Amino acid sequence: MSKQINVALIGNPNTGKTSVFNALTGLNQKVGNYPGITVEKKEGICKLPRGVKAHIIDLPGTYSLNASSLDENVVIELLLNKNDKDFPDVAVVVSDVENLKRNLLLFTQIKDLEIPTLLVINMADRMKYKGISLDIDYLEEQLNTKIALISTRKKEGIENLKQLITNYKDLSTDPCLNASEIDIDYFNKLRQAFPNQLLYKLWLVITQDVNFGKTNRQEIDAINSFKTKSDSDLKRLQQKETIKRYQFINNALKKGQTIDVLQAKDLRSRFDRILTHKVWGYAIFLCILLLIFQAIYDWSSVPMDFIDSSFAALSEWVKDAMPEGAFTDLLAEGIIPGLGGIVIFIPQIAFLFLFIAILEESGYMSRVVFLMDRIMRRFGLSGKSVVPLISGTACAIPAIMATRNIESWKERLITILVTPFTTCSARLPVYLIIISLVIPEDRFFGLSYQALTLMLLYLLGFGAAIVSAYILDKILKIKSKTYFVVEMPNYKLPLFKNVALTVIEKTKSFVFGAGKIILAISIVLWFLASYGPGENFNNAEEIVSKAYASQNLTADELDHKIGSHKLEHSFIGITGRAIEPAIRPLGYDWKIGIALISSFAAREVFVGTLATIYSVGNDDEDTIKNRMAGEVNPILGGPLFNFASGISLLLFYAFAMQCMGTLAIVKRETNSWKWPILQLVTMTGFAYVVALIAFQILK
Amino acid sequence: MQLTLAHLKRGEKAIITDVSSVHIPLKLLEMGCLPGNDVMLVQLAPFADPMYLNINGSYVAIRKETAMHILIEKIE
Incomplete structure (x- = not known):
């Protein structure tokens, strides 16, 4: 008998979670939105052994269950709501072998929710470069789980992972540690007041603003009376909780993981020395930007001209081949030119997302954020505003969604407000046609006036964004905590499959x-x-x-x-x-x-x-x-x-x-x-x- | 004067002794920025801000204003 089980992929950003998702589902995936919010919802189907089918959700990347953004909220809301149709039968926590310590923090939190949990250790192919060896049996025992050591890059261990998912009923649902020890009195009181609720769940509800489904809400509403502690006390307790979890993890890893530093090859520092260099870093970034623009405006003109003339020819052909009448006119003069106006954007959009996907996948984008932060801050923006501003040259809509990881509300708001000034690809056809009509085809020191005009328009858009950001920074009286944390991931060769799927997905949408x-x-x-x-x-x-x-x-x-x-x-x-x-x-x-x-x-x-x-x-x-x-x-x-x-x-x-x-x-x-x-x-x-x-x- | 992360020079290592939890986002604590953990300054952006650190094995960049609230003890 075939049965479908719900699987949730959870993990820190940059652990290759999406690669695992792609490896499991292949092209059997779809991307939508969570109802009412614009957080991307990725789900897919995976065929498991013995005729079992798994419905897999790739949850947004998060460092912990203490959500600080809309995307992270999605994770905790799903895991706390047993009535959700997507509530996982098994949670698969994806970790990266080089950051196991940090990745395990989230793992211990999810174990506390008493959901059957499986640990995936990804990027196993990197172990030999880093001199890492793991005692899997020991770790499985300590962490009270099953571990799948895999490499999505080498396509190793995927079958074993599928097998472990199929046997999810064998997984333990016991927590790995007792986090309530951080304040025994407080947690005892909590347990007495809500004997039917999971302690950790109550704690999550107390410490943050989670939006639950109606049924859940009523049960837990009474908890407000338990918010007896001040915010700073709660935060201190959260810190204690984090320390406690790390103590447990350090103990487990002390025996379960050995790192031979002499074996480690340090590619990161060699790359970083150049890519984050005070001079070379910026020069390289500028070259990459030029390359992107070259691709968007030069390389894509060939397919675009082809699409343009094809649609014109198609329209003519329809007019000739079909009987005269209102329907033919609608087709030849309304629908076909209209469709042509959409299709013509595909080459540019695809190129832009290709570059963005490669930059993100390779880990380079974080270096840009690092390099640009100080400069952008002068204009009331954040280093993280660079990504939206670059994405804005394709389309402001995904660019504005990409502002979500900016921690400071003021910086984020300013980024949102100024991003539409950047020259999006929708302006391009307007520019191109008008430039070709009114700007002479002459050259100025070998540079065509038309190309210069186009470049000027881009600079104009970017300049308008920067200047208005500066003005908004002075005008807006918003006090918000301005902190800034960027993970600097390892450099990786982008996986073709991931890049291709991103490009297809973004272009399609x-x-x-x-x-x-x-x-x-x-x-x-x-x-x-x-x-x-x-x-x-x-x-x-x-x-x-x-x-x-x-x-x-x-x-x-x-x-x-x-x-x-x-x-x-x-x-x-x-x-x-x-x-x-x-x-x-x-x-x-x-x-x-x-x-x-x-x-x-x-x-x-x-x-x-x-x-x-x-x-x-x-x-x-x-x-x-x-x-x-x-x-x-x-x-x-x-x-x-x-x-x-x-x-x-x-x-x-x-x-x-x-x-x-x-x-x-x-x-x-x-x-x-x-x-x-x-x-x-x-x-x-x-x-x-x-x-x-x-x-x-x-x- | 107490040493903070902001005093660290490129390539120097230190142990975190205290973090003022009011000024430090939880996210940074969760990435391992906790008392007792080791930290190394990997790279500085121009104007010494932001700072690119290796904290407890995790590589992160934070701003100087945040680093000022993390107390350290240098190690050789």
């Missing part, structure tokens, strides 16, 4: 997350541009033919005139006209106005919108760029996209907050509408003023 919005908007736009109210729209042929009757227009020219007349009086045309007065001083016409409005769903929609607007009633195979170049400014004459309006648009896109997705995530992460509204108003207001000044000076 971008394509499907943002893609849905973009596609929906493309369809709505197509509809709004293809239909309109009243005489002017419905009798366009007649009106236009009459107006131009005296001029000898070719059939093509006449069709074109009819098309633009129709567009002007369609629903979207009317909307665009309505906002035109507000944006005319910036050098935009109503078509750009429509693109601006739709950009609030997501910036990349700009190009898609113009593609949709210009292709409606336009049969030629011209690329969108040529069509834009042909647009004429209705008032000033001359090309609509000239140097002045182009620069004005670039600046507007550089500064404006035009992404609903980001606003939603800021609301969730800050738990208030105040901050996203502040971003929307100040960023967009600033963008408007800057674009206005630029156009008025340059025109």
Whole structure:
């Protein structure tokens, strides 16, 4: 009979927990969110011996059960709630052979919860380099558990681990030590008051703010009367508890682990000497950044051009092959260009996440945090803000989620507020198309003006982020504990499987997350541009033919005139006209106005919108760029996209907050509408003023 | 004057003698920053801040302002 058991993978960050998860589940995994919060939930299925199936959850990495962040809270909430459908039948604690001492702290805490617990010691392949040997039998006896010594890198020990998971019923549920000895009176009172509850569970509830399910809550609510100790007393007790646990662990390891220091090869210090060097460290970081940008903007242009032309061809083909009608139009002018607008981002997003995954996996990212902290602090940020600011060049949404490990609330809030200034990949297509229209192709000392402009825009975005961080640091009166702890993990060669899965996962979630919005908007736009109210729209042929009757227009020219007349009086045309007065001083016409409005769903929609607007009633195979170049400014004459309006648009896109997705995530992460509204108003207001000044000076 | 972690020079080793639990985050204690454990300064960032340490076998970086609240005794 087949049966499914729940397995939870728990462990410190940097122990290769996710590698274990990947080794167990392979591609049988999915990533979602815990309900109501944006913590990633990774789960998968693993086939065990004897036809047993395991449902495996990869819980967020944590150093202990004393949670200090939303991610860590997820771990403790699951482990304390027996009614949760994911409550583990067996907890698998993943540790790393080089940091066994520290990893075992979490292990002893989980043992105290009396859940069947299995210990995985990962990275066994490193033992010989570090001169470590382990007495597994002795440790199993001391820690009251079963141990799986594995190496995900060498793919060793995975089968044994599966076997041990299958036999989880043989695991002991007794704690390894008696933590209540730290204050016997207090814990005795607690035990008497709640005889049916686990002592350690009560202690966790007292010391921190855990959000339990309803049933659990009522039972434990009475515990408030036990918060007799002051916060500092409680913290002192927690310290005593930690010391006690370490005493136990040190004793167990004294006999169970021997380290021959002479055998140890110290790669870490050799790498660190260069990578955290006062000069070389920064130089190398700069080179890596340049490499990333090179990949995103240069290497990815080949697949992007290919995708662009493929979708244009597909759209043409559909128009030719299918019978004429509203559905064909919707497909060829709404859906296909819309899809193209999503797919075109895949190469860049994939490249960026590839680099970020490699930097994280190799352990290098922590060195960057270390190097940058002092500099970033000057601007009210933290060394840990570097990761969000770099990720922000792909997309602000995951970047803002990546701020969670910043301990100080003020530093974290400032990072969240300024990250949307960094040039995300959604701005890129807007930049690229406008730059190619308004910046000459000449070169300046061998550097193309177009590339320089792009670089300038990146610096502008980054500069805006830094300057506004500085201002916010001065304005915001938030007192929060500013502490900063970064683990400096060992250098590791990134595992291909882990990097590949991260890239696939992140790209997928971008394509499907943002893609849905973009596609929906493309369809709505197509509809709004293809239909309109009243005489002017419905009798366009007649009106236009009459107006131009005296001029000898070719059939093509006449069709074109009819098309633009129709567009002007369609629903979207009317909307665009309505906002035109507000944006005319910036050098935009109503078509750009429509693109601006739709950009609030997501910036990349700009190009898609113009593609949709210009292709409606336009049969030629011209690329969108040529069509834009042909647009004429209705008032000033001359090309609509000239140097002045182009620069004005670039600046507007550089500064404006035009992404609903980001606003939603800021609301969730800050738990208030105040901050996203502040971003929307100040960023967009600033963008408007800057674009206005630029156009008025340059025109 | 009492010696704190902030006084440590690159490559020097010490034993932690006391930590002021009010100023030290629990997370750091859990990583092994406890009285009796040994500590070594691995690397300093420019301006001597943050400090990259090996505490009880764990490698961590902390800011100088935190290091000032950890008392030590140097060992040769």
